[in-house]
Each structure stands twice: as structure tokens, then as C-alpha cells.
Amino acid sequence: MTQSSQITLSAELESLPKFREQVKSTCRDALTGEALYDLQLAVDELCTNIIMHGYKDMDPGSVVLNVDVEKERVVVEITDFGHAFEPAEPPAPDPLASVEEREVGGLGLFFVHMSVDDIQYESAATGNVTRIIKRIR
Amino acid sequence: MEITITPGKIDVLAVSGTIDALTAAEITASFNKHIHDGHPDVVADFSNVEFMSSAGLRAILASVKEARAAGGDFRLACPQPAIDKLLKMAGFHNIVKIFPTVQDALASFGD
Amino acid sequence: MKKRLSIVIGSGSILCAASLGLMRALKREGIQVDMSVGCSGGSLYAASIALGWDTETAQSLTVDLYKTDIVEGYTHNLRAAMAGEARFTEASGLVDDKVMLDRLAAAFGEKTFDDTIMPLYVVVTELYSGEAVVFSSGKIVDVTRASSAIPMVFPPVKIGDKLLVDGAVSNPLPIDVAIKEGSDVILAMGFELPTRKRMNSYAAVTSHFNNLYMNNILKSSFAFYNAAHHAELIPVLPAFDRPIGGFDHHQLPYIIEQGERAAAEQIPYLKRLLAESS
Numbered sequence: 004m005t006q007s008s009q010i011t012l013s014a015e016l017e018s019l020p021k022f023r024e025q026v027k028s029t030c031r032d033a034l035t036g037e038a039l040y041d042l043q044l045a046v047d048e049l050c051t052n053i054i055m056h057g058y059k060d061m062d063p064g065s066v067v068l069n070v071d072v073e074k075e076r077v078v079v080e081i082t083d084f085g086h087a088f089e090p091a092e093p094p095a096p097d098p099l100a101s102v103e104e105r106e107v108g109g110l111g112l113f114f115v116h117m118s119v120d121d122i123q124y125e126s127a128a129t130g131n132v133t134r135i136i137k138r139i140r
Numbered sequence: 141m142e143i144t145i146t147p148g149k150i151d152v153l154a155v156s157g158t159i160d161a162l163t164a165a166e167i168t169a170s171f172n173k174h175i176h177d178g179h180p181d182v183v184a185d186f187s188n189v190e191f192m193s194s195a196g197l198r199a200i201l202a203s204v205k206e207a208r209a210a211g212g213d214f215r216l217a218c219p220q221p222a223i224d225k226l227l228k229m230a231g232f233h234n235i236v237k238i239f240p241t242v243q244d245a246l247a248s249f250g251d
Numbered sequence: 252m253k254k255r256l257s258i259v260i261g262s263g264s265i266l267c268a269a270s271l272g273l274m275r276a277l278k279r280e281g282i283q284v285d286m287s288v289g290c291s292g293g294s295l296y297a298a299s300i301a302l303g304w305d306t307e308t309a310q311s312l313t314v315d316l317y318k319t320d321i322v323e324g325y326t327h328n329l330r331a332a333m334a335g336e337a338r339f340t341e342a343s344g345l346v347d348d349k350v351m352l353d354r355l356a357a358a359f360g361e362k363t364f365d366d367t368i369m370p371l372y373v374v375v376t377e378l379y380s381g382e383a384v385v386f387s388s389g390k391i392v393d394v395t396r397a398s399s400a401i402p403m404v405f406p407p408v409k410i411g412d413k414l415l416v417d418g419a420v421s422n423p424l425p426i427d428v429a430i431k432e433g434s435d436v437i438l439a440m441g442f443e444l445p446t447r448k449r450m451n452s453y454a455a456v457t458s459h460f461n462n463l464y465m466n467n468i469l470k471s472s473f474a475f476y477n478a479a480h481h482a483e484l485i486p487v488l489p490a491f492d493r494p495i496g497g498f499d500h501h502q503l504p505y506i507i508e509q510g511e512r513a514a515a516e517q518i519p520y521l522k523r524l525l526a527e528s529s
Contacts, residue, residue, distance in 0.1 A: 016162040023158075023191065040191070040222040047193045051161040110230060111194040117229060205481035211252050213433060234383075234427035235479045 006032065007071040014054045014066050014083065022050050022068050029070040030077055033139050041118035042077060042137045048111035049081050049133055057085030057131070067130075074139075076120070081133045087126035088133075143170050150181045150249050152217075152242055156188035159196035167196075171203040171214070180212025183245040187218040196223075197230050204236055213237065217245040254482070254525055257286040257434035258300060259426050260293030261469070262419035263442030264401075264497050265317045267292035269489040269510025270440050274299075274306045276514035280522065287367075288428045290374040290418035293440070294398040295358070298391050301371035302362060310507070312358035317500040321350045322404065329454070341378060342414065344406030351405065352396060359391040366391075372432065373398050374418035374425040378407050383421035385428055423469050426476040426484065435482040436524050438517070440510070441469055445494060483524055489513040 008029040012018035023043045030039060050066055058064050067082040115122065121136040141157035153174060159167060175182060182203070189196075200216070207214040215237045219227060227233060239245040260270045270293065277284065289297025295316070299309035328345040331337035364371055364387055373386045375397045386394045389410065397408035397415040407416045418425070424441040444462035447455060477484050489509040495502050 016160075019160050019162050020158060037222055037225075043191065044193060044226075047160055047191075051193065051195065055161065110197065114194055114226065114229070201479065205479075208433075208481040231427075231475060234422075235430050235476070237431060 006030075007069070009067065009069045011065050011067045014058050014063050014085070016051070016054055018054070018066065019047055019050060022046055022066075025068055026070055026079065030072055033072045033077055034137065038137065038140065042079065042135075045115045045118045045135050045137075046079060046081065048115050049135070051111065052088070053081070053083045053085060053131075057083050057088070059086065061085055072139075076139055077137045079135050079137075081135075082130045084130045087131055088124065141166065143167065145174070148246070150183055150246055151179050152183045152185050152246070154185035154188065156190075158191040159189060159199060160191065160193045161195040164195035164199040168199045168202045171199075172206045175203065175207050175210050175212070175214075180207050180210035181249055182207055182212065182214045183217055183242060184214060185217050185242050186223065187220070187242075189220065189223060192223045192226060194226075194230075197226065197232065200232065200236065213249075215239065215245045215248060217242040254435040254527075255285045255433060256282070256525065257288060257429035257432075257437045258284050258297070259288040259424060259429050259437060259439040260290070260297045261424035261439070261441040262291030262293055262417070262465075263444065264292045265495065265499060265502070266442040266489070266491070266506060267296055267440075268310075268313065268317075268503055268506045269442070269513070270296040270300075271306050271310050272489075272507040272510025272512070273438070273440055273487060273514040274309070275507075276511050276518060278306065280518055282518075282521065282525065284369060286370045286372075286429060286432065286434060288372045288374070288425055288432075289398070290422060290425050291398050291401075294373040294395045294418065295355075297373065298359065298362075298367075298371060298395055301364075301367035301369050302391075303368040310503075314500060314503055315357070316351070316354045317498050317503070319498045321354065322346050322498060323350065325404065342407060343403075344400070345404055348396070348400075348405050351399070352392070355392045355396055359395065362391045364388045364391065364394075370432065372425070372428045374422050374428060375410075375415045376418055376420040376422075378414040378416050381421055383418065383425070384413065384415065385425075419465060422472065423465055424473060426473070427479070430476060430480050436521065437480065437482075437484045438487055438514075438521070439473075439484060440487040440489070440513075441473070442489070443469065485517050485521060487513050487517055 006029055008025060010025050012021055026043050026046050034042060053066055064084045069080040071078045119135045120138045123134040125132050141163040144154045146152040204214040217239050218241055260267060287297045287301040295313055325345050332339040373394045375384045375386060377384050393410055397410060398418040400407050400416045402416055407414050424439055426437060426439050429437045443466050446462055447459045450456045450459055491509055
């Protein structure tokens with residue numbers, strides 16, 4: 004059985020619970036327990052990154068979440084229209100900030116990598132798309 | 141997200157709901173206020189935390205350091221399995237005392 | 252409120268004797284230690300500190316440990332194991348541990364963690380999972396022997412239902428234990444293992460890579476512990492300007508002297524920290 008959904012929300016932290024809820028309601032027949040948690044975590048961390056860094060010094064924009072439940076996997080696409088994320092050139096961390104004060108970064112992305120099976124990223128004139136894939140076991 | 145305080149010899153701060161980038165700062169502020177109100181020893185009951193992201197780990201670490209700097213300790217009780225997995229992945233079991241029940245966490249202060 | 256001072260002594264086989272120099276420097280200044288944590292070779296000295304031994308006793312009881320007979324048979328057994336002539340499993344070691352056990356027994360006898368005058372923690376690694384196991388009870392001989400079980404050189408040790416090896420495999424400088432168990436100021440003596448510029452044998456290359464792994468674990472875990480600690484973490488890193496073999500016991504006076512020198516550099520800062528009330 005396949006199911007899919009799309010929501011567009013403004014790029015603000017208040018949207019985070021709604022993105023997680025969207026993942027849950029779309030995937031409820033495909034993923035449960037830990038696998039569902041993993042996917043919600045990955046979506047939360049990626050959206051947090053976009054909200055906190057993607058629209059820096061720009062008018063706050065929106066984030067589009069697409070969730071597609073396929074036969075053997077769930078594909079989630081997160082699209083934003085902010086700055087392109089350059090994995091090779093991450094923003095310089097503030098060495099004077101303590102670890103707790105530093106913004107989402109290394110640890111969050113580490114969790115994303117640990118939680119899903121694949122991550123792809125592309126940046127185009129039409130927006131930045133992060134695609135994550137979680138296999139259904 | 142809500143924090144309920146159960147006073148005792150050691151106060152138990154029960155967190156319920158979600159700890160994400162939206163709520164983490166509020167948690168740190170509440171815990172730190174409590175610590176500086178003369179309660180450097182604290183047990184955080186995580187049994188009703190449904191979701192936590194890396195922002196929650198930063199909140200925990202901030203409160204742990206605050207409590208220790210005040211001469212006490214911040215100990216964690218009953219995180220759910222998915223959250224315990226994050227705590228393990230980030231190495232938090234090495235630096236924070238984490239217990240399966242609130243009772244165990246409270247008893248550990250008697251040592 | 253008095254600040255709690257902990258000492259952590261990391262792995263580094265014979266180099267760990269540098270902690271005797273650290274003890275000497277602290278004694279001279281009348282600085283009291285409140286907790287002792289050790290790993291691998293460092294566990295022997297952590298135990299000596301926790302038992303309240305003076306540095307002379309600790310030194311005389313451990314110098315014998317690093318004589319070459321402790322690894323007798325290593326080369327011969329390595330050849331046999333590599334050639335498949337000798338059976339080798341995860342429970343094996345290339346060296347018979349009788350000499351080591353005799354020496355540890357001569358040092359620690361029947362002493363247990365209950366005989367210490369301050370909390371003592373020794374880090375060991377569970378062989379199958381690779382997880383660190385922290386001991387705070389038991390016979391000191393058994394636990395230090397397990398913590399010093401260099402993989403494949405010495406056989407692992409069974410304590411309870413766990414098969415245990417060298418603490419360095421999981422946590423070469425276990426500062427986290429001092430943090431978790433309650434410390435303010437932490438003195439951490441760690442050792443970078445020697446690396447090589449030229450390697451002429453399989454064994455030399457293996458040892459070079461092992462030491463690179465170990466040094467990198469040491470650095471990354473230190474960075475994490477430093478960020479996680481609420482108070483001062485003072486690294487004491489003795490520098491050695493000459494190559495020191497794993498069982499080069501003639502170098503002991505030099506090693507201890509370098510330990511004392513590295514400690515002396517930190518003493519003024521340490522005294523200032525301890526004088527401040529927290």
C-alpha cells in the first residue's frame with residue numbers, strides 16, 4: 004500500500020512538531036516504534052538546520068515536506084528556498100561558544116546519518132532538496 | 141512540553157512531551173533556575189519524554205554542568221529506549237548517571 | 252566548599268610510571284587527592300595512590316613488572332600462531348601470564364578495593380562488545396591484571412561472566428569516570444604512544460598503526476571529556492625526547508623524572524584552583 008503527503012510550513016521552530024506529526028501520520032502503516040522515531044528524528048534535525056541556518060539574513064521562507072511511502076521504503080523530501088547548504092564548506096563554528104550554546108550542527112547531522120539508510124542533497128534554482136530514505140523492514 | 145516538580149529530599153523534575161530546538165531553551169532555563177534556587181541535586185524523570193533531538197542533549201549537558209558547578213549533580217531516570225539510544229550514541233552514559241527508575245536515581249544520592 | 256581533586260592515569264605501559272613523578276610533586280606540595288582512576292598500565296599506579304602508598308613503596312613494587320621476562324616467549328609464539336601451528340582464539344595470549352600475575356600478586360597481595368583510602372576506579376574492556384567496564388570493587392590483582400591485558404599479547408581475564416581485556420581498548424584516558432563519579436579539578440596524565448618514521452617488519456607496521464589508533468582515540472575522547480566537564484581539567488602530558496621500549500626498565504628513572512617535570516609545570520595553576528572556593 005502506498006501513501007503520500009505534502010505540507011508547506013513557515014521556517015520557524017514552531018513548525019517542528021507539525022513536521023514530525025506529518026511523518027507519523029503518513030507512515031503509520033509502514034513504520035512503527037524505533038524506525039518511526041528514527042525518521043522523525045532525521046526530519047526534525049534537518050528542518051531545524053534549515054530553520055536556524057538556511058534562511059539566515061533572509062526573509063523567513065517556507066519548508067516543504069513530502070513524504071512518500073513506497074513498497075519497501077519511505078522517501079522524504081525536504082525542500083527549502085534559503086541558502087544552499089555546502090557540506091564541503093560548513094559554516095565556521097564559533098570557538099568562543101560553549102558546546103551547549105553552539106547551534107545545531109555536528110551532533111544533529113550525525114544522528115541523521117545514523118537514523119536513515121540514505122541521504123541525498125541537491126541545490127538548484129528551484130530550491131534546495133534534501134532526500135532521505137528509510138527502508139521498511 | 142511540561143515540567144512537573146515533585147519536592148522531596150531530592151527534588152524530581154519530570155519532563156513530559158517533546159524536547160526539540162523549540163523547547164530545549166525553556167528546559168535549560170527551568171532546570172537552571174531550580175538548581176540555583178538551592179537545589180543543586182536534581183533527578184530528571186524522562187519517562188514521559190516522547191521525543192528528543194540533539195537540542196535536548198545540549199539542554200541536558202548544560203544542566204548537568206550547572207548542577208555540578210553548584211556542588212550537586214543532575215541524574216537522569218528512565219529515558220525511553222529510543223531516547224536512551226541517542227544518549228548512548230552521543231556518549232552521555234559515560235558522563236551522566238542514568239538510572240532505570242526514579243527510585244534508583246534518588247537512592248544513588250545516598251552514597 | 253572544598254574542591255574535589257581526582258587523578259586519572261591513562262594507558263601507556265611502562266610510561267605510566269611517570270605518574271610516580273606526579274605523586275612525588277603532589278606530596279611535596281602537600282596536595283591531597285580525593286579520587287583515583289586508572290586504565291591499563293595506569294591502573295597499577297592509580298591503585299597505589301588509592302591504597303595510600305608512598306611513592307618509594309609504589310616504585311619498588313612495580314619496577315620489577317617491566318623486566319623482559321614478563322613477555323617471554325612472545326616472538327616464538329607469534330611465529331607459531333601466525334603459521335597456524337599453535338591454536339589461537341579470542342581467549343589466547345602470546346605470552347603466559349604467570350610472571351605478570353606473580354609480580355602483581357607480590358605488589359598487591361590480597362588487597363581489595365575496600366582497602367583503599369579513597370575511591371578507586373579501574374577501567375577494563377569487555378572483549379566481545381568492546382564496552383568499557385568500570386570496576387570499583389574486587390581484588391586489585393585481578394582487576395589490574397585484566398585492565399593490563401594487552402590484546403593478543405596477554406590472555407584476557409574472566410571476572411564473573413565477563414571476558415575482559417585492556418582498558419585502553421575502550422577508554423585509554425578515562426576522564427569520564429572522574430566526571431561521572433563527582434570531581435571538580437581533574438588531573439589527567441595521558442600518554443601518546445610512539446610512532447615511527449621507518450618500518451622494516453610486519454610487526455613494526457602493525458605496532459605503528461595500533462599506536463596511531465590509540466593516539467587518535469585519546470585525542471578525540473579528551474576533546475569530548477573536556478567539553479563535558481563543568482570545572483578544570485588539567486592535562487599532564489610528560490614529554491619523552493628519546494625512544495623508550497615497552498619493557499625498557501632501565502629508563503624508569505628518566506620516565507619518572509619526566510612525569511615529575513610535567514606535573515611541576517601545572518602545580519602553580521593547580522594550587523591556585525584549589526585555593527579558590529567553589
